[in-house]
Amino acid sequence: MATSHLKIDGILGLIMMRLKDDNFLKWRYQFELVLEGYDIFGHFxxxxxxxxxxxxxxxxxxTSVLTAAYRAWVKIVKALLSLLITTLSNDAxxxxxxxxKTHEAxxxxxxxxxxxxxxxxxxxxTELQTAQKGSDSIENFLLRLKHIxxxxxxxxxxxxxxxxxxxxIPRLQI
Structure with a gap:
């Protein structure tokens, strides 16, 4: 895989959120889509x-001489590990x-x-089974159920x- 440092540096600007306790699903979705788009998700x-x-x-x-291909691969792994770390909150x-390695992280x-x-x-x-629409719009109610x-x-x-x-269906009051 020919991944340049410029390409990896540019990815950071596409990942807008840091992983925290309450946003794993959104963070993972964004992070994985960006990496798949750049064809580097295989490292993760x-x-x-x-x-x-x-x-x-x-x-x-x-011999104990490292191959050029291995040295290049390690550079990519370390750069991607750094990328991952920059998207984490201090707690994460x-x-x-x-x-x-990136996969381990x-x-x-x-x-x-x-x-x-x-x-x-x-x-x-239980939350899914007992959810009530209440005063929410239909759209907000459906989004809440989708989130669950x-x-x-x-x-x-x-x-x-x-x-x-x-x-x-039973909870929608039309």
Whole structure:
């Protein structure tokens, strides 16, 4: 992958929010879309594999000389790790402080902010089932339900369209 430093530097201006306790879903959506758009998400999902680290002299010997491809790959990894860190709040940085690779930092962030406990899942399910439209507009009510559904999806709980209809239709006062 030919990723220049200029390209990586330019990405930071596209990521407008810092990861905090209450915005993981929005942050992840924005961060991943930008990285996928620049074709560098492989470093974050673990699919980008490091090239050969050392120069091979012959069939049986390896030297301690790093290959140019490996050195370039490490530069990209460090630049992307720096990019990730700049998008974290001060509280979020503590979860990635010891990470050496972008994939590891992403997993630590995800573990901290996306893995929802059983109690949180039950709370979200209850919130979905008991949500009332009240004085909200239909649009705001539906957005609130979508937000709950999105958080359940992050936790690995799928809410079908049919289940959403069961929740929504009786609560709409038309």
């Amino acid at each position: 999902d673990g699919l980008s594999i490091a090239p050969l680290k050392f120069t091979i002299l012959d069939e049986e010997a390896v 940085i503590k979860f990635v402080i010891s990470c050496k 992403r997993m630590n962030s995800k573990d901290q902010y996306a893995m929802v406990s059983c109690a949180r899942i039950n709370h979200l399910k 559904r999105d958080h359940l999806a992050i936790a690995g709980v799928s809410v079908s369209d049919d289940d959403m209809m069961i929740v929504v």
